[in-house]
Amino acid sequence: MNTNFAARVIGAVALSSVIGGAALAADWRGWNIHPEGYPNTAGMDAFARLLEEKTDGEVTLQMFHGGTLGSQPDAIEQVRLGGIEVGQFNLGPIGPIAPEANVVSLPFLFKDVSHMFRVLDGEPGQMIADGMAAKGITPLAWFDAGARSFYNTEKPIETPADVEGMKVRVMNNDLYSGMIAELGGNPSPMAFAEVYQALKTGVVDGAENNWPSYESTGHYEVAGYYSLSQHLIIPECICVNTDAYNGLSDEMKVAVSEAAQEAAELQRDLWAEREAASREKVESAGATTNEIADKAPFQEAMTPVYEAYLEANPDIRPLVEAIQATE
Incomplete structure (x- = not known):
């Protein structure tokens, strides 16, 4: 990570601790690399809307799409350090940071996409999530990125x-x-x-x-x-800075997690539609x-x-x- 980038992130964290603490931390910013119209983008917009609804406005999220807040590696570091609170990431580039996340890059590890989600919804998924959270990135829900x-x-x-x-x-x-x-x-x-x-x-x-x-x-x-x-x-995730998430009340954590899960369900449906359309086009x-x-x-x-x-x-x-x- 270059010196200027580190200074920007550290400055953002310091400012957050000085101004308003908990109130400012509830006004989250989110990173997403995908453009408008992409299933993941629609999923993250839904997450922002559901987050505000389910927390009665106590937690808000402003999404920045198309990588406007930086590259994915820089955004991962920003979320880890708290420069931004939310990121929609692929687990591939998180692997070098959290060894548990790197396991999904093993070829033929999953039988199919349904098997991947069964894994992520079970104990192995919790092991991956715990490993990521220990490195400052807490996954709230899993997105489909296809096979x-x-x-x-x-x-x-x-x-x-x-x-x-x-x-x-x-x-x-x-x-x-x-x-x-x-x-x-x-x-x-x-x-x-x-x-x-x-x-x-x-x-x-x-x-x-x-x-x-x-x-x-x-x-x-x-x-x-x-x-x-x-x-x-390789799945993708809605990820939040671990300290920001842990700083919420238990009630707010439940609301945030529910919003993420509902947004992920939408994204998976939209991804399936996109895959079907792509398959039909190439076969035609x-x-x-x-x-x-x-x-x-x-x-x-x-x-x-x-x-x-x-x-x-x-x-x-x-x-x-x-x-x-x-x-």
Whole structure:
């Protein structure tokens, strides 16, 4: 974090402690990277409205969309330090801060999106939430960010053998590169903006992402096979600064949590609609899509990836096992 940014955050925290204390803390500001019209943006606007209704105006939230309060890494630090109170974050960039949150980046950890929400609503989800809260970010509710699946220029993927020899673009993360390597493919980290041309020219054979991204980027135009591996399912959250949340009365905490849960239900419904619309568009354009009936062979192929991860993070093993034991 640069010096100027740190000074701004510390100054904001100091000002908050000097002026009005509890009253000022109830006037929250919220960060969101997504634009108007996006399911997450609608969810956060609903959260702001419900928050004011359920607390009788004692807690208000002014949302700033489109990343206007800074980049996601900076916003995460601002929420941790109290420079802003609320953030709508993906758990991916929170992983390096809270090891419990990083577990969701393990490939093929969840069977599907429904399984992810069962995990998050149970004891493993509480373990993740506690780990995040200890680092200054308390998750109030979980948003749906879809599942990432494989797409390529050559053929449907049904088994791990179908990935062998493929050059597959991945995000710059050792876990994702390890996933492709264990499936017999050649991982090719590159900037997301470069993927369309790389697929078109054969620099890579495939990539992976969720339905809306596959559709909105036009990747379906140059890589017409989309296989629902759902290998990476990373949730997003409505997160609040831990001290700000703990400073509320028990009654206010209940109201804030209820508002977040209702907003999350709306976001999940809107996300499902967006996914369905994206799928219909790419299929209507001629893309070939297929379900993968048996994901067990893919999960079994990840054993070396998991072993390396757990050797480096032994304290996380109980959490991984609790997730895997969740039906």
